[in-house]
Amino acid sequence: MSDSLWVYVGIAVAVLVVVGGVVLGLLRGRGGADERELGAPQVPGAPGPSDADLAPDGAIGTIEHPGEVVEDEPEVLPAPAPTPTVETPEAPAGRLRRLRARLARSNTALGKGLLALLSRGSLDDAAWEEVEDTLLGADLGVQASTELVERLRTRVAVEGTTDEAAVRTMLREELLALVDPSMDRSLADERVGDRPACILVVGVNGTGKTTTVGKLARVLVAEDKDVVLGAADTFRAAAADQLETWGGRVGVPTVRSDRDGADPASVAFDAVKAAAELEADVVLVDTAGRLQNKAGLMDELGKVKRVIEKQSPVDEVLLVLDATTGQNGMRQAEVFSEVVGITGIVLTKLDGTAKGGIVVAVQRALGVPVKLVGLGEGPDDLAPFDPEAFVDAVLD
Structure with missing residues (x-):
């Protein structure tokens, strides 16, 4: 056989080897893909999928990289706005009962002082002057204080009593007359026709x-x-x-x-x-x-x-x-x-x-x-x- 013939035979053998290798590689790749699609078991000793590769609780994830599953982000809803607390005010009638005790404490000196003076066994000019000073000290005013003392002097003289209960009744009646319960103390808080x-x-x-x-x-x-x-x-x-x-x-x-x-x-x-x-x-x-x-x-x-x-x-x-x-x-x-x-x-x-x-x-x-x-x-x-x-x- 001539040298040129051996050259051609060598080239043919080399081509067949290369082509055979390519075909074998393609067949192996297709077979691996088929196995994966059919859920074929992994080769013993080969690492399996990690927990990070699986979406939890059967959730459907988005695969961005091989072996990595990114879950769909849950929708975040805004927190509801807090409902403003509207208070219920105390009824005026209840306030009067509660506040009367405070007023009594603040005016104890005035009430006790007057009763003590008027309940004396003898009320001379000096005693009545003391009564008037007590009233002035309570900001009753000069005219009102003078008027109240004159009324009390007259009643004590006419009724001839210094009993504390009787004096208290007299003092209450005269003070109430000065405060004047006949005055209209209502508020104009009702709609007038079609206006507030x-x-x-x-x-x-x-x-x-x-x-x-x-x-x-x-x-x-x-x-x-x-x-x-x-x-x-x-x-x-x-x-x-x-x-x-x-x-x-x-x-x-x-x-x-x-x-x-x-x-x-x-x-x-x-x-x-x-x-x-x-x-x-x-x-x-x-x-x-x-x-x-x-x-x-x-x-x-x-x-x-x-x-x-x-x-x-x-x-x-x-x-x-x-x-x-x-x-x-x-x-x-x-x-x-x-x-x-x-x-x-x-x-x-x-x-x-x-x-x-x-x-x-x-x-x-x-x-x-x-x-x-x-x-x-x-x-x-x-x-x-x-x-x-x-x-x-x-x-x-």
Whole structure:
């Protein structure tokens, strides 16, 4: 055989070997795929699928890489918004019973002092002068104190008794006459025709006026009134926030400006308008505390009332007075009455003081009744004023 023939034979053999190897490789690959598709068992000793390769609890996963299963991410729902808690205020009747004990404690010195003096075996001029001094010390006022002493002297002389029970009866009757239970102490808190009642609340700085408005809202809500608050105190930065917090606790809306220093008359007007649109029973308008000797501030208060009256009559103007100011509060009351026409008094901080005579003094000075009294720091420590309960507490 020639050399060239051997060359051709060698080339043919090499080609056959290469082709055979390729064919064998393809057949082995197809067979492995078939085994995997048919779930053929793994070769003994070969590692099986790991736990990470399997979707838990039969969940269907997405295969991103060989041997890795990525679960579908669960849908995350937003947490439900918390439901605001709306408080149920204490009924006014319950407050009177609870607060009477506090008032009795604060006026113990006045009641006991008077009874001790009047129950003496002998009442001379010096004793009666002591009685009068005790009444003056309780802020009853000079005229009222003199009048009460004269009435008591006459009755003691006529009835000729110093028995403590009899003296107590006489003192109760005369004090009650001074407090005057015949005054109309009801609040203008009922709708008038097709409009809500409008109550304007005024007072000097530091009397607790905004807090009183918030507490009054609770009184009215406890009586099933629909109330709207107007935050017309735009000079004190926190006043509107404070009032809104009070209203929110009992589900009452507050109309306020979104900027400090806004025109208070405009805010008051908007509050009355909103109350009419909401068909509320009553709108309470809080105003900025002001000093009674500042003419500009008092004129502005008059403007607030006039602007409200362009839309609705003002049915009630409540003056908030601090009971501890005593006779100093009389001048305050008189100036406010001249500017906006006071219809009722709210006495705050009557607890902790034996100066309950301020009730008589302020009523006499203005000719308007004390309608509400504050006897504590609690949210329901504002109650309608009851003359008989007040006098009984003084003498308790």
